[in-house]
Amino acid sequence: MTDRLRFAPSPTGYLHVGGARTALFNWLYAKHYGGEFLLRIEDTDKARSTDESTRAIFEGLEWLGLNWDEDVTYQGANLERHQRDARLLLERGKAYRCFCTAAELEQRRKEAESRKEVFRYDGRCLLLGTEEIERRVASGDPYTIRFRVPGGSTSWNDLVHGEITFPNKDIDDLVVLRSDGTPIYNLAVVSDDIAMGITLVMRGDDHISNTPKQIMLYEALGAKLPTFAHLPMIHGTDGKKLSKRHGATAVGDYQHMGILPETMLNFLALLGWSPGNDIELMSMDEMVQLFSTDHLLKKAAVFDPVKLDWMNGQHLSRASAERLLPVVVAGLGKTGLATPKDVEQRRSWFLSLIDLLKVRSRTVDDIVRQSAPYLRDEITYDADAVAKQWKDRDASARMLAAVRERLATATDWSPAALEELLRQLAESLGVGAGKLFQPLRLALTGQTVSAGIFDVLQVLGRDRSLDRIDAAVRFITKRDAA
């Protein structure tokens, strides 16, 4: 039998990195072992659920390429079945009507607290006689349906933790259906997982304590138990549960920072899992191939954005310019450096630009930022660089003029040919290469940091390069006069 797994987020915010990690592991399992990966939106909490959040979850999953099988299930659409299951529990004597109101319960909870005791539901409504129950139901008293936790203990063999056991006496009789007829989380989950035929429940380990309750529900409903796998949490750099104050927590935030989806997936995969053999950089296919439940970790992991950046730099270096083009174009458009149409007209030129920049970038935004000198008509000179590289104005102007003169003689505008040309010039001038290249770099890009100078010349092209040197010479001499 092939396994059926699901990712079941509640649409109360964006797709969180923790949620994305859980979705990824479910997906990897399904791809590696062969199985179906389903998506269920847990929107039973109408007050907090929004369509916008649901859309954000879809977008996040799509961006990551975590495609799901079959149609999306909306938990809210299964209200009738949830109610039916609750009735079934009632009929089978596995649950009972509780007429205690929320206010009364709250009152008793407070009283227990003032006595420094822990409030536990005392099961008083279990003692109600049949006649009284019928009378109160007939008179329209509101009631909840409470699951009657049996004696003994509940245990299961967790795929990541091994055997876990809970003494049932520590678990309160839990409400499964509210007085307004809507289901409580644990019932809705179990009811849906049964209906969807889920065979492996893989989720965050914050659900470990819910598991015995759910197992009892499965048993009371007479359903076959799925296998459970509880994944470790992801924490912020301070070791606390990842939240807003740690900065970006939504996968969309990282997308907008210029992180590649393949990086996000690779990075998330290593939080709670390791392929062993010191392997770190993986493509999606490699992850699918390497994934195994044997190496799932139990310990919570800290999300380190610095390592994420490094990893993105690695993926950027390895990605083809062709693959990077669409995301770079989007970034270029956003900053107004180039339009998609510009790119279309000089596609191969843009590709070579990307090849030049990707290796020295950590994010797509870095590529966009660094492409400015190659795309803008006017460049501005970095003041510190001017002070340093063009300190001796007279000499600098003369040297640049000499460079220009020599470049103008070039018949082959390739990096190799240009290198030969300029190195010869440096030699005849009796200066070191750096003495020549740095002032030139400043003239060409306005900065002292860039790709190799010969590549810069090539990407800029002959005319633009010569124009920039002319402009630099004018700039220097003008300052001289002033």
Add this chain to the structure above:
RNA sequence: GGCGGUAUCGUCUAGGGGCCUAGGACACAGCCCUCUCAAGGCUGGAACACGGGUUCGAAUCCCGUUACCGCUACCA
């Protein structure tokens, strides 16, 4: 408080009784390469929470302590 879970460099992790004077990666420092910046290469500092067992032998197995996390709702 009760119950449950977890515990290897600052961080991600390898390790599943001897191969461990604990390996890799990020970050940090130094060096090399070099036209600058990256990338790359090399080197360095940096960890088995603590205490008891078990065993010829423990990071690895057991128990306890401590710390952290989660659950303990008519939230999910």
